[in-house]
Amino acid sequence: MNIKNVGKVKQIKDGVVYASGLSDVGYSEIVKINTKKGVDVLGIALNLEENQVGIVTLGDYQEISEGDNIEATGKLPSIEVDNKLLGRVINPLGKPLDGREIAKGQKIDMPMEKIAPGVIDRQNVSRPLQTGIIAIDSMIPIGRGQRELIIGDRQIGKTAIAIDTIINQKKSKSEIKLPQVYCIYVAIGQKASKVAQIKAKLELEGALDYTIIVAANASDSASLQYLAPYAGTAIGEYFAENGKDVLIIYDDLTKHAWAYREISLLLQRPPGREAYPGDIFYIHSKLLERSVQFSDKKGGGSLTALPIVETQAGDVSAYIPTNIISITDGQIYLESDLFSAGIRPAVSVGLSVSRVGGDAQLKPMKQVAGQLRLDLAQYRALEAFAQFGSDLDPETQAKLDRGKRMMELLKQVQYAPIPVAEQILMIYAGNQGYLDNIKVEDVKEWKEKFIQYLQKNEKIILDKLANNNKIEKDLEEEIKKLLEKFQNSSKAKSLFGTEQEENITDSQIEEGSKVNE
């Protein structure tokens, strides 16, 4: 026998239903409004006042009329999860959006709001999450259980980084002996067409089998957009608490903040800075704190978060960006200038940081990344002098040449993540000067040919690197032999031109052309 707590709709204003009765309803409790048409509309009770309850509807509030009965469900927002959600597109309430029914079966009801795991349940972030993007995996490495913010202006490649990371989790792409990472992509306030595009791309790349898409599109109510990241996190916790590794992407939290601001203003809560409510920090901190690397006792699972924030005109000191930067364990900062200059992914190596860093990197990658970072830092410092052309001393010129080639190495096309062992060998080759004799424009072709060569002929060395073996003595000899072999093979020969031109550098070419004038 269950006793229901009921109320009646007193008034509906701006999408918020004010109800009489419902005296026992709790904050954030789900209520069901029985409309005259017979359709039930769900809502969340967000304003508990002395004489009335303010309910934000989760469905179409146009169906509701004054006088309709409301009953409290006694439940907080939650979502039913099981393994069969993999490969599906759902809305934050669990409703399928991809045209098929939700598969029946035993489901666990995961609460959307949850207190984050405490200190005792956690252990250090020490296992890498490979994004497949060289700039990130080498210099801004992400570990399983970390929160790394992707921040930048619009149309700069934030979502692209996220999608490439998901594609890179495909088991066949990686030789690393770490467990499969299940991915959850939470689309908040995006165009339905964009979400469809992303789904199609993931399906094409075979990545949809281990991914769940939770979508609250721009046409959905602000309350659904507000719930979306929590729903995604609830699904992620289902897997993480069972010892699995999960990657969750919140695209993007700026729109999430807008949705919450809209709800708060309609509930007549006092507006603060930029009209955001007083608890705008809390809605993001409680979300991101749920990312975790569980201790072995708790199953050893992890939940890694990649929140995305959109800035206006590169302003990272605005309210929401600064809030989230202070919460996450680092940020990947995408710059418009780099993007326009053709450096894509437009990752600013200088301003981006990963507070977990080398702890979550394979040993060989850590070895080669150190010099890469140094070369790039020196290049950036000298970049301004690049215009002086032949007036530079050979040392400075060499640094500029090396820097240009390493920057070319870091450029990558979309949807083509590179496995970590191949990345290590490419950076090693660059560090040791194997690229110095190639024209800057040809580095791209060299990269493509090198990767093809490696994947066809050098599985053993790739495996050794993937198994976390440091590059020293024997392994280094083998790698050097490998590189010699490749440089001398017919594929690479064409990049080096004829025997005579082999050792000419850029500056010499310029000198030569000047003499000819």
Added chain:
Amino acid sequence: MNEEKIAATIYRNVGNLHDKALLVLKILQLTKNCNITKVIHEYENLQSKKRKVAKVISSTELNRGQQLVIEQRASKLFPNQELIFIFETDPEVFGGFKIEIDDNVLDLTLEQIMSK
């Protein structure tokens, strides 16, 4: 109709103030020999929440025996409440009954079962 039930009927039947006043006058007209002081006392109990009105709605009229059973079971379900029971009929519920105490409802009507 005893004084308790009169107070409860006036208190519980929702409506605007004019409807309530009319109801009061009608009831007083019918029960000329009722103790007004006691009605006022019970009404004040209801206002101060010392007692609550349990409105039982059934499809057909219940006999006294059935009413007593319901009163006993309901008191067990709401142990710390002092309840005044009033009984009403409404053919819309189709069968069974429901008990409403303020905004808590125990719905055992056939209408509710059929709407699922």
